[in-house]
Amino acid sequence: MTQSPLSFSRLSRDDKPIAIAALFIIVILIAGTVYTLSRFGSAPLLSPGYLIQQLQIGSFLGIVAAGMMLVILISQIDLSVPWTLAAGAMMATAVGGPWALPVALLVGILVGLVNGFGVAVLRIPSMIFTLGVNAVMRGLMVAQTGGFAPQTKATELMRFLAAERTFGIPHAIFVWIAISIAIAILLKKTAFGRAIYAIGNKEAAAYLSGVPTKRVLFIAFILCSTLSSFAGLLLAGYSTKAYQGMGDAYVLPAIAAVVIGGTNILGGRGRYLGTVVGVILIVLLNSVLSIMEMPEAGRQIIYGSVIIAMLLVYGRGDKVTS
Numbered sequence: 461m462t463q464s465p466l467s468f469s470r471l472s473r474d475d476k477p478i479a480i481a482a483l484f485i486i487v488i489l490i491a492g493t494v495y496t497l498s499r500f501g502s503a504p505l506l507s508p509g510y511l512i513q514q515l516q517i518g519s520f521l522g523i524v525a526a527g528m529m530l531v532i533l534i535s536q537i538d539l540s541v542p543w544t545l546a547a548g549a550m551m552a553t554a555v556g557g558p559w560a561l562p563v564a565l566l567v568g569i570l571v572g573l574v575n576g577f578g579v580a581v582l583r584i585p586s587m588i589f590t591l592g593v594n595a596v597m598r599g600l601m602v603a604q605t606g607g608f609a610p611q612t613k614a615t616e617l618m619r620f621l622a623a624e625r626t627f628g629i630p631h632a633i634f635v636w637i638a639i640s641i642a643i644a645i646l647l648k649k650t651a652f653g654r655a656i657y658a659i660g661n662k663e664a665a666a667y668l669s670g671v672p673t674k675r676v677l678f679i680a681f682i683l684c685s686t687l688s689s690f691a692g693l694l695l696a697g698y699s700t701k702a703y704q705g706m707g708d709a710y711v712l713p714a715i716a717a718v719v720i721g722g723t724n725i726l727g728g729r730g731r732y733l734g735t736v737v738g739v740i741l742i743v744l745l746n747s748v749l750s751i752m753e754m755p756e757a758g759r760q761i762i763y764g765s766v767i768i769a770m771l772l773v774y775g776r777g778d779k780v781t782s
Contacts, residue, residue, distance in 0.1 A: 548689025660727030
């Protein structure tokens with residue numbers, strides 16, 4: 461009996477998790493469609509309008525996950541994402557006008573520099589250091605607003621980038637596509653991308669082979685924080701305002717999207733396409749659970765079970781050693 465050219469066993473180690481995640485997406489869409497047909501007599505999950513809306517919502521998570529993937533590939537983690545995202549949005553709306561975007565990016569760069577210094581220079585474990593930075597950012601934003609909700613609103617540019625449409629497609633999706641192309645090229649075609657994978661496999665070996673490991677660590681954390689802050693600016697444009705805690709719902713889904721997409725949580729292996737597929741899976745899963753009016757406890761159980769199941773399938777592989 462001959463194998464089909466499209467046989468699962470013929471897929472590479474990096475392609476298998478992407479195929480599994482894509483299969484889960486199909487299962488989610490089928491299950492949601494069957495449910496909505498039986499209850500409402502319609503199948504909105506398969507309509508172009510619904511799918512475009514989910515991609516728009518997913519674009520914010522996708523931008524955060526793009527940055528998270530960079531630090532995970534170097535065997536690190538960034539837990540300062542929630543309040544970096546919120547700080548970028550809150551400072552951008554507070555400044556307003558033409559300075560909103562530069563200020564949001566500057567917030568991300570500064571946070572990334574602090575994280576990079578703590579991890580690359582002080583050699584403090586990234587999980588501990590970035591968690592501390594997240595707490596500091598929270599304190600700074602609470603002090604900046606006096607403990608109250610920000611009274612400022614999104615600028616026209618923020619609303620244009622996040623909420624307005626061209627040919628029926630939200631601009632946020634175009635922004636996500638542009639960032640995705642840039643990250644994919646960065647990882648696949650540049651010396652920096654090769655250094656990212658080398659450090660993730662073995663930092664000491666990468667250093668001995670001439671890779672400027674500290675510089676790469678700094679850049680990875682700066683990119684992660686800057687993308688998080690930029691995502692906050694977009695989310696404020698989508699919501700028409702910034703608010704405290706707006707980034708809390710993004711850190712764990714971002715990590716999950718990266719890992720579900722096949723990036724080794726220990727670093728050194730992963731494809732950016734997998735992260736994109738992971739983001740889409742998570743967004744659709746949350747949407748279907750909302751349509752089913754699943755209680756929050758049930759959502760968390762199902763959400764966690766899907767992540768654990770996919771990690772059991774392919775998430776225990778060794779890092780590339782060559």
